[in-house]
């Protein structure tokens with residue numbers, strides 16, 4: 001456990017949730033909302049504060065796929081690789097993102113923590129295939145050329 005980790009935010013989240021293990025999911029959600037992921041340092045800390053085993057906390061956090069122990073970028077790009085998108089050429093879209101950002105199947109997040117690229121099995125907008133999503137916004141009919149334009153726009157936003 002890193003001794004330099006600042007638990008101020010975790011303490012605030014705990015007190016907002018009555019320091020109760022009953023609210024473990026809400027607690028993990030609030031912590032992830034703040035850091036955009038779950039720093040591993042929090043697990044032994046929560047275990048002690050909530051009287052819950054670390055194994056139990058890990059099992060809850062890994063059960064829900066929205067929780068992540070891996071740091072994520074400011075912009076999380078989800079490329080749909082469901083059937084409808086796949087047949088309409090989602091793979092070149094994904095490859096264009098990987099190439100432009102220096103990412104791969106193994107490396108999901110840029111070192112400057114600006115971008116994370118993930119795949120999902122359906123964004124529920126198959127009629128707009130191939131799709132991708134940046135944070136909460138859906139992008140339709142993607143092509144490798146459009147990927148470059150979207151990245152340029154996001155980089156401009158900072």
Ligand code: FES
Nearest residue numbers: 080082085123125
């Ligand atoms: S398969 Fe891509 S949005 Fe449904």
